[in-house]
Amino acid sequence: MNALFVHPRIGRKATAFLAREHKLLIGGKWVPALSGRTFETYDPGTGRIIARVAEGDAADIDLAVQAARQAFDGGAWGRVSPSERGRMIWKIADLLEQNADELAELEALNNGKSLASAKNGDIPLSADMFRYMAGWATKITGETLSISTPGSYHAFTVREPIGVVGQIIPWNAPLLMAAWKLAPALAAGCTVVLKPAEQTPLTALRLGELIQEAGIPDGVVNIVPGFGPTAGGAIAAHPDVDKVVFTGSSEVGRIIVKAAAGNLKKVSLELGGKSPVIVFPDADMSVAVAGASQAIFNNTGQVCSAGSRLFAHKKVFDRMVDGIAQEAGKIRVGHGLSEGTQMGPVISQVQLERVTGYIDQGKAAGATVAAGGSRVGNEGYFVAPTILTGTTPEMSVVREEIFGPVLCAMSFDDDDLDRIARQANESIYGLAGSVWTRDLSIAHKMARRIRAGRVGVNIHGSIDAALPTGGFKQSGWGREKGHEGLNLYTEVKSVIMSL
Ligand code: NAP
Ligand code: MG
16 A cells, blocks of 8 residues: 655644544444445645545445434434524534634645635635524524415415435535535534545545534434445435435536436536626726636636636727736646645646646637646646637537636627627526626626526625525526525425314
8 A cells, every 4th residue: 555645734633634544424433434445535736645535335325324314313403403503503613713724734635725725715615604504593484374265274384304415525625515515404404414525535524523523413414435426326316315415517417317316306406617707898907807817717717607718898808818818827836735826736637637638629629828728747737727719619618617727718799788698608507607897787787698597797706605506507406505505405394274
């Protein structure tokens, strides 16, 4: 077995965590996989192995589902009052903050993102999500209904927890994705089996320890790292899972829908995107350049709502492209734990090949590289912030989600908002979009015309816990975050009483 790589900038607590055995959390106990197997997890900044983690598969998922079922049906979670539930969820947020440095280091090491972005973004945003949802635990209500059936009735609705929920998450923001999934499920009173992405299991496992520390009863949250087709597939197909909630590729989304058909479990999906950034000639150019650059290069472009298609009016196209290229040139690409890094690597060798493969396809199809265009260095999985111009709607780089720091820049020479919107909406995806203008009328009209679950005006997006996100078209089913996100985890029951 290869020795584990210990990064010199990792602190004492994170080092101690990495040195522990990484097991599965099932029924409140940390256990090895039944098969005894483990898998390796990597530092994408060096490609070196940083930990070995128990590899759960169908048999472990089955135990986890039994534990979650027992915690749900046996009443351990149901007996906790909403106020106490809210208090425990809030405590998770406190514990995330108390362990922020350790979590940020683990996230930067395992995912590759900069330590600063983990510290200032992922960790506080995860805590925010738990706090936001903690507040909902005491505010789950139904309605009293006016009934027209002859007679005398009292009729009302109640919202009940959906039951045992399976959650399958990706690697682009490992802790935040876990928070977005777990917080509303817990607030609603569900029990959970969570499978982190194979590339990034570490912060989810640390979160599991904090969830125990917060007093969440055994079996309410079960965490089973493992591979998609085995552990993930078993969650999606399990006959005793009431709902599966997934974030990841549209391709796997389709597999999950099919697997869920067996017991017709409920399904929510947050899938890919190819979001447009539409810049009108009256926009504040410095705001639009900075915003468009952030929209595509943030998190190395590994964001489902990344603004990956720029549509700028002909009058401002050159200024936008030159401005974003300048920004791209200034971004310090480096190891997530190196001082001053602004953009880390992509997650894996597979993603490196995928992203550079797309850039090559774009070039072969006639696109011009206006910035970046290749891998950086030969250790770790770094890609230069890239802009392609001369891209056209039929090119794969314009049609498909690249999930890397690659912007396709296109122009329009038109004042007809319907035609501009049609061009921007020409995608199988509909996750997000943004409009850059100082004209209030254009802003409102375009916000309505964009076929996507989230539209920004003079901002590409925000990941505020209160703001629902999700997809039109093939970008998914349902909305996460906000009150909508809580409702993903409840069933409505109507009760009618003849008086
Ligand atoms: P992915 O395969 O969709 O992975 C997402 C999650 O689904 C992971 O936990 C994965 O497990 C699991 N999974 C994979 N196959 C499964 C199956 N048959 N049944 C149940 N669960 C399964 O994404 P990826 O391979 O990491 O990335 C590929 C592309 O997906 C990216 O290039 C990007 O375009 C897109 N993506 C989108 C998002 C998003 O936020 N919308 C996030 C990540 C990736 P494993 O980790 O073991 O594969
Ligand atoms: Mg995969």
